[in-house]
Amino acid sequence: MIAMELQKGFYLIKIFHYIISGAFLLIAIILILRSILGIVRKKVYTLTDKVLSSAFIVNLYLQLIFGLILFSNLGSSLGYDYVSADGGVKMVSKRLWPIEHIVLMIFALLIANLGFIFSNKSQESIAKHKNVLIYYCIAILMIAYSLSSIYLF
Template sequence: MMNLSAIITSDVVKIIHDIVSVSFLLLAVTLIYRSVRGIKNQLPYAKTDKYVAIAFIVALYLQLILGLIMFTNLGSGFDFQYIPDESNNMVAKRLWPVEHIVLMLFALFIANLGLISSFLTKQSRSRFIKILVYYSVSVVLIAISLLSIYA
């Protein structure tokens, strides 16, 4: 039997995780749009672009922390229930939390490489290209990790 505070805590963490997920999605769309626009129109790399790129990374770190809370004993109120429909599907869903965390770590690593690489570059066009490439790869990895649970 689970105590009420663990259930409430898990619900709060899930809600925060969902809010940060939506914020992350909005940041990703904004970042990709600004990067494509900056490359296409040869715009200077502005402070806003830098702040959006940093906010993207911060949102990823928050997602990592919240995900680890949900995955560990601190998130003991979370129950990953799997309805066995096909044995392969059941095993895939049972391993999804581990797969998701691993892909999220890779996505975070790649996004950090992109941010560092963009900071080391002086030309605006090169900065936009690096941010676009690295962050897009990061978003694709996240999408792959999310799609695997719903497939």
């Protein structure tokens, strides 16, 4: 009975993790396009841009929280044993991926936070757009690399 409830909770958290990932992707695309247009057309950095930047950061924090919950022993009790040596013995990349993924996600979050801070401290709109574009693209590339190692190989 407890195992069934645990399994439902695990899958619910996993679904939330996927939904937040989809929302993150949508926000990231919109934010990057707005930043490029802001630089090229010299547009003012508006409240919408700031809200999208905040949503980008909040999404990353939510991903981190749900990802850490999925990585914890909750998953190992349901057959997703990433933590122990027996859980990933079959393939080294699958054994090391959760650690690599978490570390890269934390660094991506750190870099995105730096971009958010630098864009808020900038006085000119073009500098704000450039900071968002540079730092958030680096964070997105780190996330894409982290995901590619498990889904492509």
